Amino acid sequence: MTIKRLVAAMLLAGLSNSVLAEQSFTVQDIQVEGLQRVALGAALNNLPFNIGDTVTEATLSRSIKTLYAAGHFDDIQVYRDGNTVIYRLKERPTINKIEFDGNKDIKEEQLTESLTGQKIVVGEPLDKTIIKEVENGLTEFYHGVGKYNATVKMNVTYLPRNRVNLKIEFEEGDAASVRQINIVGNEVFSDQELLNNIESMYDLPWWRFLSSDRYQKQTLQGDFEKIRSYYLDRGYLRFNIDANQVSVSTNKESVYVTLNVTEGEKYTITGVDFVGDLIGQDDFIKALVPLKAGQLYNGALVTYTEESIAKLLARFGYANSKVRTIPTINDDTKEVALTISVDPGKRVYVRRINVAGNVTTKDEVMRREMRQMEGAWLSNDALELSKERIQRLPYIEKVDFETTPVAGVDDGVDVKYTVKEQPAGSFNAGIAYGDFQGLSFQIGVEQQNFFGTGNSAGINLSTNRYNKQVSLSVTDPYFTLDGVSLGGQVFYSDTDYTSLSSNLEAYKQKRYGFGASIGYPINEYNRLNFGTNYAVNEINSLTEVDQYRHFRAVLLDKADPDGGFKFTNYELIASWVQSTLNRGLFPTAGHEMVLTGRVTTPNSDLQYYKTTFEARKYIPLSNDHRWSFLSKLELGYGNGYGDKDGYDYTLPFTDNFYAGGQNLRGFEARIIGPHAIYRVVNSVPGLPNIGGSSSGLPTDPSLDSYYVSTRSMGGNAMAVATLELITPTPFVSDEYINQIRTSLFVDAGNVWDTEFDMDRYIGLSRYATSTYSPQLLDYSDPSLIRATAGVSLQWISPMGPLTFSLAKIIKKYDGDDQENFSFNIGTTF
Structure with missing residues (x-):
């Protein structure tokens, strides 16, 4: 009895003095001590009770867990004073700064991302309980890359106002x-x-x-x-x-x-069967399967089969299909029967397509290139094709897309295309003075994304001592919703090549006119374009180049034989374009072929045609496309049709082909091609006239002499080929890899004249001149190939594409001037 009384007394004393009484009571007040950064309201919101509620010891214990779970406090103590509950809290210190020291294998960006995932962020409270976990995790990473001697230590420095600096010190050591x-x-x-x-x-x-x-x-x-x-x-x-x-x-x-x-033994396939829903494409799916009865089991072909069927299902909107191969193995006969289980799942539809990242370009410009439509079923092919078409735009550098399931719906997704824009034009303006060109002024704008509309527009105005020109062009690639394009141009130029220190034979020319074009898409990769031009040409001060004789003959005004040449042409133009390039600028995969034909109508003053063909193919050599191989071919041919007064029409020299500079790097611009030939008529003294002087009489043409000009006049046929290895640009970060391109190249080609007659000069003597004159070559010979090799750097700058080339000539002929270093604006490959 005495023992029972003693126990009862002790319990009563405990109940009166206990911090947390077991019996329930009604809370009249709640006090919180120790708050600095955390607001009082935020702390009270984490409590499972309010003033006026009846609580027990279990309720108070649960409140401690709730406050800990909020992540703001290191230490929590709760007391009771009558019906008042008192919380004494110690806040977690706030992270003021995070530093890394000694890390080489892990970049700071990776470390910061990892710490963020563990809620160690500047400005947030520090949970010291995970410090050891972070240290162990980083150490385990180093062990995974073979650095077993590595150590990681996180040092905490306490600062005033309950702040801390974190410094993670690494001793990586050498890898095993x-x-x-x-x-x-x-x-x-x-x-x-x-x-x-x-x-x-x-x-x-x-x-x-x-x-x-x-x-x-x-x-x-x-x-x-x-x-x-x-x-x-x-x-x-x-x-x-x-x-x-x-x-x-x-x-x-x-x-x-x-x-x-x-190792086991080899197993032979006895047959392939299908179970599940083949969505009505049974024959096509079965034709995809390369696995046949009687052949050895092949794991790679099994995987390929599963992926091929899944891709096919994705084309029809079954983006979440499950395809798996179930083998039935007979270990006695060493045979296996394969059953391909196909579960297409639900067809997935696209609710909404969003476009992000476009600052200049309007949404509609990207959306008109999309082949994945809102409301239609989701198709991986359509998604990828949309990406390719958008990325093929010259003002788009990069495109990525992602699909996000619609909340609460198991058959709907949203698609987001994120684009990165790049400069899509060039601008030039300036005033200069030089002894040769005099005072010059130029201004020009070429923009392929005019005001973000996707239209291309350009205006150029320039003037100097030898050239005055102005041109205006505009093209709307989507004049109609189905991709029909419409464009037009107006041009005027007045050039005096007699004072121009260039590689062209001298003459004066005025040219003006206008034109229009229209284009039709055939399919996703092919397009037809048609156009017409009205062009007026006036040529004066034409030198007596022997190759101009047909041109002179058909345009000569017998009433004014010393006058100039004026001719008006009506041109019809047609072209075919096929492109599978993965990007508009700096592509790395795919090909492009362009065939263009231009012909003047029979009512034109000159009757001729001109055709060009350009093909380029990119083959990626690495998965990231940093290495790729480019092969390029340029072909051209032109000639006249019909005749006038017994003279056949030929391609006018103003439309001749040239090489050198951009398309045959290492040679001066437009230097490759037939050079102008001057035929000098020898004479014998004539009879004296009344004034006492005498004039010469021409001798037999076989006694004429000739000399070759250092200037080129071009030819009516051209072939140029390029092989180029595109390499990563040294010292350039990944951020700029789509704006700068480095390559090693080999260029080879020739320009010749199919109408050139070498027999006209055989047997003639070479005229002695005081200046350098190249050797006469057979300019009708297409085998006079020139070749160069070198390195090229291309940069899509804010002012437009810039190309720098350093080349060495491998093969040249007399009269070919070299230009080891060249700089061009506005051209990329």
Whole structure:
């Protein structure tokens, strides 16, 4: 009885003095102490009760857990004073700064991203309980890349006002090298045959210092899968990796890898069957399957089959399909029957398509290129084609897209296209003075995304001592909603080549006119364009170049033989364009072919035609397209049709082809091609006239002489080819890889004149001139190939595309002037 009374007394004392009484009571007041950064209201909102509520010890305990869960406090104590509940809180310190020291293998951006995922962010409270977790996680990363001596320490420096600085110190140490990789259990294939297929290198000799035998856990795991695939692709269906061991040396500088395998035997496929819903495409899906009865099991073909069927289903809107191959294995006969299970799932529809990242370009410009429509089913092909078409625009640098499921709907997604724009035009303006050109003024704007509309427009005005020109052009690529384009141009130029220090033969020319064009899309990759031009040409001060004789003959005004030449042409133009390029500027994959024909109508003063063909193909050499190969071909031919007064029409010299400069780098611009030939008529003294002087009489034409000009007059045929290796640009960050391009190139080609008659000059003597005169070549010979090699740098600058080339001539002929370094504006390849 005495013991019971003593226990009862102790319980009563405990109940009267306990911080947290077991019996319930009504809360009359709540007090919170220790708050600095956290607002009182925010703290009270985390409590599971309010003033006036009846609480128990369990309620108060639950309130402590709730406050901890809010993540603002390091220490929480709760007291009761009568019916008042008192919370004494110690806030977590706020992170003032985060520093990294000694990290080389992990970039600061990666570290910051990782810490953010663990809620260690400047301005946020620090949870000291996860410091050790962060240290262990980073240490484990270093172990995964072979740095077993690495240590990571997070130091916390306390500052006034409950703030802290965090400094994470790294001692990375050296990576362990893979010294040996052993494979145990293999009999069919040798160790070396298997190891030739893996990425990890081991026990490298000193002279292979450019290679690395550094141990990396992820790389090694990938190598195990490559060995597994090597067996599965050759019929060894029961192949298995039983175990793998990675042993580290005592000094933690070497790693030894052992792989235990069971090879099994080869299995033959007895047949392929299908189960599930083939969405009515049974014949087409079955035709996709490369697996046949009687052939060895092939893991790569099985994977290819599953991916091909999934891609086909995605074309019809079944974006979440599940395709898997179920093998039925007969170990006695070493045969396997394959059953392909196809579950298309629900057809997925696109609710909304959003466009982001376009600052200049209007949304509608991108949307008219899209082949994935809102409200239609989701098609991977349509998504990718839309991306390609948008990225093919010359003012778009990069395009990415993502699909997001619509909340609460299992068959709907939103699509977001994110674009990155780039300069799509050029601007030039200036005033200059020079001894040769005098005072010059020029201003010009070429814009392929005029005011963000996707229309191209250009205006150029320039004037100097030898040239005055103005032109205006505009093209709307979507004049109609189905992609019919409409364009027009007006032009005028007045040029005096007699004072121009260029590679062209001298003459004066005025040219003015206007034109219009219209284009029709055939399909996603082909387009037809048609146009017409009205052009008036006036040529004066034409020198006595022998190759101009046909041109003179058909235009000569017998009433004014010393006058100039004026002719009006009505031109019809047609072109075919096929393009599968992945980008508008600096493509890395795909091809483009352009065939253009231009002909003057029979009622024109000159009757001729001109055709050009240009093809270029890009082959990516690496998965990231940083390396790619370009092959390019330019062909051209033109000539006259019909005759006048017994003289055949020919291609006018003003429309001749030229090479050198941009299309045959290493040579001066427009220098490649037939040079002008002057025929000098010899004479004998004539009889004296009344004044006492005498005039010469021409001798027989076979006694004439000739000399060749240093200036080119071009030809009516051209062929130029380019081979180019596009390489990563050194010292350029990934941010600018789509704006700067470096390449190694080889250019080769020739310009010739199919109407040139070498027999006219055989037997004639060469006229002696006081200046340099090139040797006469057979300008009708297409085999006079020139070749150069060099390096090129192209930059899409804010002022337009700039190209720098440094080239060395491999093959040249007399009269070909070289230009080792060249700089051009407005051209990219």
